[in-house]
Amino acid sequence: MTETTFVKPLSLAESKKKNYINIVKTHFNKKFGSDPSFYVRAPGRVNLIGEHIDYCGYAVFPMAIEQDILVAISLNGSNKINLTNVKESLYPDFTTSLDVLKIDSLNPKWYHYYLCGFLGMVEHASYDYLSSSSGLDIAVLGTVPPSAGLSSSSALVCAAALATMHAYSLSVSKLELASLSSKCERYIGTEGGGMDHAISVLAEPGSAKLIEFNPLQTTNVLLPEGAIFVIANSCVEINKAATSHYNIRVVECRLATQILAKACGLNVTEVSKLKDVQEFANIPVDQMEKKVKEVLHENPYSRTEVCQILELSDSEFETTLLSANTKFLQEFKLYQRALHVYQEASRVWRFKEICEKKSETSLLMLGQLMTESHASCRDLYECSHPDLDELVQLCLKAGALGSRLTGAGWGGCTVSLVPFEKVDNFLVDLKKNYYSKHFRLQELLDTAIFPTKPGGGAVIYED
Numbered sequence: 001m002t003e004t005t006f007v008k009p010l011s012l013a014e015s016k017k018k019n020y021i022n023i024v025k026t027h028f029n030k031k032f033g034s035d036p037s038f039y040v041r042a043p044g045r046v047n048l049i050g051e052h053i054d055y056c057g058y059a060v061f062p063m064a065i066e067q068d069i070l071v072a073i074s075l076n077g078s079n080k081i082n083l084t085n086v087k088e089s090l091y092p093d094f095t096t097s098l099d100v101l102k103i104d105s106l107n108p109k110w111y112h113y114y115l116c117g118f119l120g121m122v123e124h125a126s127y128d129y130l131s132s133s134s135g136l137d138i139a140v141l142g143t144v145p146p147s148a149g150l151s152s153s154s155a156l157v158c159a160a161a162l163a164t165m166h167a168y169s170l171s172v173s174k175l176e177l178a179s180l181s182s183k184c185e186r187y188i189g190t191e192g193g194g195m196d197h198a199i200s201v202l203a204e205p206g207s208a209k210l211i212e213f214n215p216l217q218t219t220n221v222l223l224p225e226g227a228i229f230v231i232a233n234s235c236v237e238i239n240k241a242a243t244s245h246y247n248i249r250v251v252e253c254r255l256a257t258q259i260l261a262k263a264c265g266l267n268v269t270e271v272s273k274l275k276d277v278q279e280f281a282n283i284p285v286d287q288m289e290k291k292v293k294e295v296l297h298e299n300p301y302s303r304t305e306v307c308q309i310l311e312l313s314d315s316e317f318e319t320t321l322l323s324a325n326t327k328f329l330q331e332f333k334l335y336q337r338a339l340h341v342y343q344e345a346s347r348v349w350r351f352k353e354i355c356e357k358k359s360e361t362s363l364l365m366l367g368q369l370m371t372e373s374h375a376s377c378r379d380l381y382e383c384s385h386p387d388l389d390e391l392v393q394l395c396l397k398a399g400a401l402g403s404r405l406t407g408a409g410w411g412g413c414t415v416s417l418v419p420f421e422k423v424d425n426f427l428v429d430l431k432k433n434y435y436s437k438h439f440r441l442q443e444l445l446d447t448a449i450f451p452t453k454p455g456g457g458a459v460i461y462e463d
């Protein structure tokens with residue numbers, strides 16, 4: 001049974017978590033001269049399969065990891081939010097008055113993600129925080145590797161939203177928290193999907209989750225025995241919000257949606273995602289490949305051509321279909337992006353079925369789907385990076401049954417399915433073949449590769 005409450009007694013936290021809680025408590029005390037009222041944790045995630053399809057409406061298959069964001073918090077009776085981070089040399093302190101809260105999407109800093117969660121919660125609950133006359137003192141400790149595709153920023157947004165809810169005695173269900181956190185992270189400027197927040201809030205220990213959208217619903221799926229998922233960081237840092245890569249893909253999917261919808265004779269105003277086209281046209285997802293090949297051409301579309309097909313002027317095109325950081329775009333690869341989305345969506349369902357059926361070849365088949373997914377991200381969606389491609393190849397050579405980039409891509413981590421008996425050699429090989437070649441990465445080794453198992457979702461700890 002899914003638990004509906006977030007609150008757990010602090011005494012029930014595992015001992016490793018208690019150590020981290022003590023660290024954040026000591027930091028809070030040093031900065032604010034008192035103990036926090038309560039703590040919140042929200043985990044990062046690894047996506048096992050289903051990349052760049054959540055914002056197209058399709059189901060994804062992530063699990064929560066042990067690494068998380070911990071927040072210690074108290075009302076402070078002032079009209080200020082005071083934010084401090086245990087790693088203060090990397091993430092400097094920040095203070096703002098409640099009446100001038102601003103999220104800078106042009107130059108996002110760590111605390112802007114916190115403010116996204118704060119604002120998202122109070123707006124969702126229609127809570128007048130200005131007349132509550134109490135600001136907040138907040139200390140943050142993150143153990144999710146940053147800019148690594150493991151969703152450290154969404155974990156911070158979820159933790160902030162949950163901490164705000166509890167501090168102001170608001171009441172929001174788990175599903176609502178997941179949805180509102182995903183909406184409010186968009187204040188930062190990326191037009192993300194809902195996967196990261198859904199798993200951070202709704203994860204349950206021991207299971208990966210199939211996450212479906214519109215409406216948001218999740219299904220626990222037990223992973224087959226005999227192998228483990230190992231995360232390896234390419235150490236190429238990515239910051240989605242600081243580049244337009246991510247939003248460009250969102251725009252390309254939006255344009256492909258409109259052109260496919262028009263070709264299928266659908267009402268384009270009712271169709272906003274690639275999944276809508278498939279559903280309204282009543283075509284099984286595994287047959288959408290044929291439709292894409294029939295309607296779209298492989299050469300990139302020029303902006304003029306898209307405007308002509310959609311019967312829009314350039315300025316209508318810009319205001320209705322482009323986002324703030326993609327207005328400069330002139331060319332769009334629609335065929336490749338749509339093909340990736342429909343094929344990846346099918347792979348997710350096959351992955352789930354294989355996990356549930358459990359046969360002697362399950363692990364091999366899961367591995368194969370993961371490697372196919374990586375090839376599609378590399379070749380069709382073009383969201384990989386040469387170092388990630390090299391790392392995937394080395395993971396396969398070191399004994400993984402399958403390996404792929406995880407998260408948005410353009411850097412960050414790979415996830416590999418490794419048989420239990422090969423894990424030790426796998427780690428040794430990777431250290432030798434990837435990490436020792438990149439001398440600068442030696443210092444990161446301890447946190448760069450780690451086996452992982454499905455962890456639990458967001459929690460409030462109280463004494």
Ligand code: A2G
Pocket residue numbers: 047050051052053054055151154185190191192193194195196240407408
């Ligand atoms: O890339 C990021 O993690 C997105 N998250 C997530 O929604 C998904 O699209 C993923 C690629 O599969 C955010 O934008 C917060």
